[in-house]
Amino acid sequence: MVIDVHHHLPFDWEPYVEKLRKECERLGIDKIAVIAPVESNDLLVEALHQHGDFLIGMGFVRLGEDSPRTVDHLKGAGCSGIKFIWPLKNYDDDDFMPIYARCEVHQMPSLFHLGIVARQSTDRLMDVSMARMQAIQLDRIARRFPDLPIIGAHLGNPDYHIASELARMHPNVYFDLTGSTLKKKSPEFIGEVFWWARNEQYGKMGHGVPPYQKILFGTDVEVELMEDVLGDYQRVMDTLDMSEEDRSAIMGGTAAGLFGLSDV
Numbered sequence: 001m002v003i004d005v006h007h008h009l010p011f012d013w014e015p016y017v018e019k020l021r022k023e024c025e026r027l028g029i030d031k032i033a034v035i036a037p038v039e040s041n042d043l044l045v046e047a048l049h050q051h052g053d054f055l056i057g058m059g060f061v062r063l064g065e066d067s068p069r070t071v072d073h074l075k076g077a078g079c080s081g082i083k084f085i086w087p088l089k090n091y092d093d094d095d096f097m098p099i100y101a102r103c104e105v106h107q108m109p110s111l112f113h114l115g116i117v118a119r120q121s122t123d124r125l126m127d128v129s130m131a132r133m134q135a136i137q138l139d140r141i142a143r144r145f146p147d148l149p150i151i152g153a154h155l156g157n158p159d160y161h162i163a164s165e166l167a168r169m170h171p172n173v174y175f176d177l178t179g180s181t182l183k184k185k186s187p188e189f190i191g192e193v194f195w196w197a198r199n200e201q202y203g204k205m206g207h208g209v210p211p212y213q214k215i216l217f218g219t220d221v222e223v224e225l226m227e228d229v230l231g232d233y234q235r236v237m238d239t240l241d242m243s244e245e246d247r248s249a250i251m252g253g254t255a256a257g258l259f260g261l262s263d264v
């Protein structure tokens with residue numbers, strides 16, 4: 001099963017999902033985890049009602065405004081995971097622990113935006129700061145909620161070394177390589193930060209998950225650019241001469257497990 005773990009639905013989602021279905025069929029993508037359009041969970045839930053066979057819902061939770069009950073509500077409404085971005089304090093602030101506890105109880109994979117973030121007209125209103133969305137802040141969350149599947153976006157761009165070490169240390173931490181990461185960094189660089197994949201002694205340490213299998217396929221672009229991102233992932237897997245097991249885990253096998261879907 002091929003799963004894209006990071007995709008945004010636009011406000012006008014209905015015609016978009018039709019296009020998305022066609023393109024995913026062409027590219028061999030079976031399921032796609034979609035983030036609430038314009039942070040509207042109501043629109044996401046509507047989309048899930050119509051396309052539940054294809055879409056995996058990632059509800060939006062605003063850390064600092066929403067409560068743990070928001071997570072319960074999203075679970076009840078059919079969302080499988082949660083997307084976090086623009087927190088009002090650091091991701092690892094005490095205040096947010098009850099929210100992560102709820103995500104863990106419900107086994108909702110949690111996708112954290114990390115690092116650089118586009119500038120938008122709403123930044124002032126949303127009080128956006130990239131200092132609150134750093135890879136290192138996942139460390140406390142991963143230790144405190146060992147059964148919470150954590151997906152860090154963009155391999156922590158630009159904190160790649162910290163992000164990959166978190167993947168090594170924590171059985172429950174995974175990363176996608178979306179955003180500008182595969183444009184500015186070479187496949188060899190990805191191999192470098194996942195260094196323990198090439199070290200027999202360290203490769204067997206940790207928690208038994210093969211190193212490259214901590215990478216998840218995601219696109220985070222509009223439908224027209226998905227093929228380009230797929231090509232970038234392909235280049236990384238080819239250049240690093242990854243095994244068939246690693247490739248199928250990256251492309252969806254691991255995500256299927258995290259989202260409780262049976263792999264095919």
Ligand SMILES: [Zn+2]
Binds near residue numbers: 006008220
């Ligand atoms: Zn995104």
